[in-house]
Amino acid sequence: MNGSRKSVVTMAAALGATALLAPLNASAQGFELQQFNPMPNPSGNLFSTSSADVGQHLDWSAVAIFNYSNDPLVLRNSDGDRLDSVVSDHATTHLLVSLALLDRFELGLDLPFVVWQRGSGIPGGEQAPGEGGFGVGDIRVVPKVQIFSTRESAEDNGVALAALADVFIPTGNEESLQGGDFRVGPRLAFDAIVGGPRIAANVGYLYRPGTSYENLTIDDTLGWNLGVEVPIIEGLRATAEAYGKITPLADAIVAEDSPTELVGGAKYQIGNVLMLAGAGVGLISGYGTPDWRAFAGVGWAPALSSPAPEPEPTPEPEPEPEPEPECRAASVELDCPDVPAASCEEGQLTSYVAACEEGACAYREATTTCGEGTVCGTDEEGQAACVARAECEVDGDCTNAPSPTCEDNTLTTYAGMCAEGSCEYAPATTTCEEGFECGLTRGVPACVQKTELVKIDEETKRIEISEIVYFATGSDEIEERSFELLNQVAQVLENNPQVEAVRIEGHTDNVGRRASNVDLSQRRAESVRTYLINRGIVAERLSAQGFGPDRPVADNGTATGRGKNRRVEFHIADDE
Template identity: 30%
Template sequence: MVARRFRSLACAGAVWLAPAAANAQAATALERLEPAPAGDGFFAVPRAEVAGDLRASASLVFSYAHAPLSLRVGAGDAAQEAGEVVSYQLTGHLLAAIEIRRFLKLDLDVPVTLAQGGESPSITGLVSALPPGTPTTYGSPAGAAMNDLRLGVRLVLLPQRGAIPAASLVYAVWVPTGDATAFAGTGEVRHMPSIVVGADMGRFSYSIALGRRVQDTRGGLGLLGGELVAGGAIAGRFGRFSANAELYGSTVTVDALPFGRGTTNIELLVGGRATLGPLALGLAGGPGLTAGVGTPTFRVVASVGASFDVPQKARAEGATGGDASASGRDPKANAKGNAKGNKGPGVEAAAAPDADGDGVPDAKDVCPDRAGDATPTAARPGCPPDRDGDAIADADDVCPDEAGVASADPARYGCALDTDGDGIADAVDACPKERGEANADPKITGCPASVRVEGTQIVILQEVNFATGSDVIAPESYALLEQVAAVFAQHPEIARVAIDGHTDNVGVERANVTLSQRRAVAVVRWLVDHGVDARRLEARGFGPRRPVASNDKPEGRAKNRRVEFQILRRTPLGEAGWKEGAAK
């Protein structure tokens, strides 16, 4: 009852209008949820940072608002509800975004009202120009309608520095593509500059936004005008899941009293998201807390989206060369082809049974059910040619001159065993479980160029570089960290790894310890963003306390400024053995 009482059209203007103005009043964007850009992670509040170097995102957001527009007669405590102009509204948002160089993000929102309806309430005696007792009816919209399209750009002004939050300038423009007669558009261009401040602290993140939306109301028509818009959001991450709480709203600032009961919209959303590979699924809901136009009694939001690193995807496609089956080799198809082959010499003269018709009597045919080599000196009479002697016919053998094994991968059928799939046989691969490149040195051939697993460490042969005095990872280190992420993908038995940050002894020790911890957290965050499960990682900072070389010389100090990957725990259970908490 309390929520119902404080949510309505109230004094926002509908009861003050003559019927001739009713259609103009419909020129209002009733949907008060403006989804955060695709890939941001929150439902309504945008983030301040741009996480990707060149990352694309897309998502679908569905918003159900219950009773967002009601009609009330009277004022104050004497006001009574006369019916719901809009009893429900279901809106779908198609979102797309691209992040560029970690400082620029462009986004698009294509919203559509999928369904809506109301009671078409009537009020008697509202308009003095009409005969007494004549009802004034406010028609409710029905069916689907296009909404105003939104274009946005985000420019990072200050990147996050440890606990110091990032700050961004965001500018959004709404194009009047919506149906202005169905509470789905304003018929006018709207635009909004805003400032967003926020930070990602690993398991905890937050964002705060404040903007001013400007709208030409055509001489005051429409239920809304210029607005002050604000929102705040917090989230906590727990492995693949996150819990969100968001408070957002607006208040009309043109031709109306700001922060008035009927001119202010405030809503609360509580929910969560789950990450399943490249997909992110979200569900949230919450009440409307004020009586402003468009504020529902409650709202439910559901979303599904995906983000991917564009350069990483392009490299993956180039490395795999498309579908492995494109080689066109199908052992079964080849077998059928051989079975229909020409008969060998002397078949017609053979007196003994020859089931496969290859000219070799069944009694002498090593492969009596498959046409093969009828040469008397053949190593395996009656079998298809097999130059490498691995019992896989040359016609089926992708590597006919190299003894191999039957493989589930058609592109490797008959080739030597290659566990890691790097094209180097296990027999000569110095790192048979890690993808690498061929090398003239047999001790390192087949090993990763810069990353390998050795004992209790993931050893990196290059350094993870950061901007001087900060925890911002240098772009030239992305390729190295991609190799580290690949090692995690190839070794599900590695259950827990500590990312250890170290510094030299220049400066204050306490500051160095803090800096090393922030850098370790930055590496953890990068790996999680690129597919490594957060349960497998923890960050530690040691500052200058564990040197590996003397700090008396520059080359020694350079060696001490490093990031290490210590394997704390392995498990034979694979992913089932990854657990939160301290390593055991």
């Protein structure tokens, strides 16, 4: 190029880039043309925007992404008119792997291969990017650590913050603009999940050796990313992001130093198989910004956690019609036939009379003291009544005792006694013991054993329970509906002193962090142990241990299986 012809080289897409003032210096260093750097583990991040999450311990991923960019480097004159494409086509395959450690760290690796590059080259310079063919780009190592998170699992609502770095190892060909010098770029990643969608933002600073091409400065850059990811249906997510950078050490902030792009696409995951595709355009035509780009990938990633199903809404009951009157005063005896039977209480006769009050049956109680020579007993029809005092010599002669009754779990029986030649029937009340309730045995009121919820299985050496122990969500607080079940467990232990030691085990599903699940299962097992001790079981007979998600009994991939895995078990420990 000579002085009479003013030509420019811009590192930009054909979107109105600012012109450079002179051709590239023949001795200038090269730089990496690729501006799209996808994150390792794209299932847990966006595309090039990092989330603040890391995988569970030893979770790993391996994904290949093919990335094509059109006209990332063009030649223009001083009026901004395009003269030629220095690099018209640029295609890279990224091999991405990642490994999570200790539920807080993640290490990623990006091995880029330039599989196709075409163009005319840079006039007057040593760089010939248009002649570049297959080659290895700069290897990128991405360590990441989560600083804090308010979420128990990656799908929960909440916010999180992480720190990471992009460390570029100069393995690419500088002359073909497929690589550059050693570079390191620390950045912060913040994200928030609100009702399903994730919003993520990154900001970072890339340190690199500086070089200049007239008014184009290749030096340290301040980079930013902003993205959003929205679940569409199970396994399908839509992703959009914008990213760019500026060169703060340049003499002025110009378009050539400020490449900016907008990309969008989707991810679909079935089990551990991840597929993704997307496309984008240049917004500010800095160096490396294409007219447009397209990418697609496939690989292996940790399976997505399925959210717990939302409870089905309970339909509002339809308003009941106004009820017909239960009774009328003129026909109360016919309308209200369920008159309670008379009874004897403390020597007095209690009887009932039917009445119709505001259209509803009512039964008014009347108490009668039996007159002289009579006693409250049973008449010839088997009903309670004031009957003639029987003549007797011994207690066995008093055979008209009222029938036993049940009320408020209290059994009332009557014993006949012969006093001064007459029978008297004294009531005796018995409150049914724990594990029993007032009911019927062969039609006669008595204290009967409640339905058994707990039994000892001699073969499995376990105390089997027919219900689960319920806790408040995410808590070790036992719900009231499980008190009766645990009362029966205590009764079984009290009735079987030969069972000297019982281990109470807590188990969870695999949703959330393993450490959190182990802690929750331990606290829940301790809560059950404390409850049984408060019911009178000797503390030395009981131990508690939480296993978290380590011992599933069902498939954690379904809501039903996860429900079965959230459980408390009682193991007889002295024979193990």
